[in-house]
Amino acid sequence: MMRPLEPYKQPVQTNQTIFTWPGNHVLMTCGDGTLKLVSWPDMQLVHSVTAQTTAAYAIDISSNGDYIAIGGSDSLITLWDYTGWICKRSFNKMTGPVRSLSFSFDSCYLVGGSDEGNGLEIAHVYGGEYVYKVETNSPCPQVAWSPRSYALAYAGDGGSKLKIIGDFETKMG
Amino acid sequence: MSGTAPPPLAKPIYQSLFARTYSRYKTTIYSDAPPNKHNVSSSHNIRTLAWNPLGTLVATGAPDRTLRIWNPERPNAKHSTELKGHQGGIERVTFHPTKVSELASASTDGTVKFWDVRSKNSTAEVKTGNANLFLTWQPQGNGLLVGTKVRELQIRGGRKCRANAE
Numbered sequence: 001m002m003r004p005l006e007p008y009k010q011p012v013q014t015n016q017t018i019f020t021w022p023g024n025h026v027l028m029t030c031g032d033g034t035l036k037l038v039s040w041p042d043m044q045l046v047h048s049v050t051a052q053t054t055a056a057y058a059i060d061i062s063s064n065g066d067y068i069a070i071g072g073s074d075s076l077i078t079l080w081d082y083t084g085w086i087c088k089r090s091f092n093k094m095t096g097p098v099r100s101l102s103f104s105f106d107s108c109y110l111v112g113g114s115d116e117g118n119g120l121e122i123a124h125v126y127g128g129e130y131v132y133k134v135e136t137n138s139p140c141p142q143v144a145w146s147p148r149s150y151a152l153a154y155a156g157d158g159g160s161k162l163k164i165i166g167d168f169e170t171k172m173g
Numbered sequence: 174m175s176g177t178a179p180p181p182l183a184k185p186i187y188q189s190l191f192a193r194t195y196s197r198y199k200t201t202i203y204s205d206a207p208p209n210k211h212n213v214s215s216s217h218n219i220r221t222l223a224w225n226p227l228g229t230l231v232a233t234g235a236p237d238r239t240l241r242i243w244n245p246e247r248p249n250a251k252h253s254t255e256l257k258g259h260q261g262g263i264e265r266v267t268f269h270p271t272k273v274s275e276l277a278s279a280s281t282d283g284t285v286k287f288w289d290v291r292s293k294n295s296t297a298e299v300k301t302g303n304a305n306l307f308l309t310w311q312p313q314g315n316g317l318l319v320g321t322k323v324r325e326l327q328i329r330g331g332r333k334c335r336a337n338a339e
Contacts, residue, residue: 014320016307017307040316106182108185109191122195124188124191131191134195142222144223144224146224147226147227147228148180149228153222155218156202158215160204160215161203161219162202162204162243163203164203165195165199165201167183167199
């Protein structure tokens with residue numbers, strides 16, 4: 001079922017990878033600050049841009065494929081249109097390194113997790129503004145939105161407990 | 174996926190209404206620590222978490238090797254499933270993109286394990302030989318990419334994939 005293919009040795013450390021939705025390309029953030037698009041599975045370089053000045057720890061792609069979000073040690077979240085290769089906007093409310101990123105199921109909202117700073121700031125992807133802050137008593141490094149609703153899972157209480165915010169009355173809808 | 178229809182997607186919330194709607198949502202806590210234990214080691218902290226494709230399960234992984242599957246509607250730990258087998262910390266968990274009960278986990282023990290939540294067992298394992306840092310599925314489930322500490326990406330593909338040259 002799962003055949004291993006030859007390992008692909010890289011000249012620079014790859015920090016994060018994510019596939020594009022058609023499944024034949026991979027976006028990679030690298031230790032030299034570049035964002036690369038490679039074909040899959042032959043891993044041939046298609047395009048490369050300088051994207052980050054620091055290591056990228058998190059990457060996510062919106063469900064409609066419009067954008068990818070990248071976050072790293074400088075606490076900045078940048079939004080990239082990877083077909084036109086432009087940085088569309090950035091979000092700067094994070095106070096510590098970005099450890100995880102998650103788009104909502106409808107591609108419209110973005111949230112990031114960090115190990116510094118309390119609260120989870122939710123931003124509107126297309127409007128560019130922050131719309132809501134989930135208050136927490138400690139930093140939450142891991143966040144993930146449900147793929148079908150606005151239920152948001154995160155590592156709360158210093159990361160020791162899974163918490164999920166949701167509209168539980170209507171069954172997570 | 175199974176024969177029953179998947180639950181419908183939630184209704185979108187407009188930007189101007191987001192704060193008002195979201196502030197009404199409730200937070201549920203899922204804890205597997207014994208209730209009177211106060212000094213849970215930080216190696217038990219969640220390092221990775223992921224939803225399955227229908228949003229009916231959440232997986233968490235920790236440096237102390239705990240890999241746990243939760244049903245969001247059942248916050249009591251006794252209804253969760255612990256998947257045992259890794260010999261090192263769990264760096265990344267990710268569900269199969271189209272199968273609601275199957276997932277893969279990457280560990281510092283140099284293996285990627287595939288699991289079926291229903292049987293609670295590891296169905297397959299691949300050895301990368303190095304501490305694993307991240308993994309990501311190809312969206313149609315035709316393979317996955319594993320990143321390791323020695324700057325290698327390893328691709329596990331289906332029948333159609335060719336070995337790459339580098």
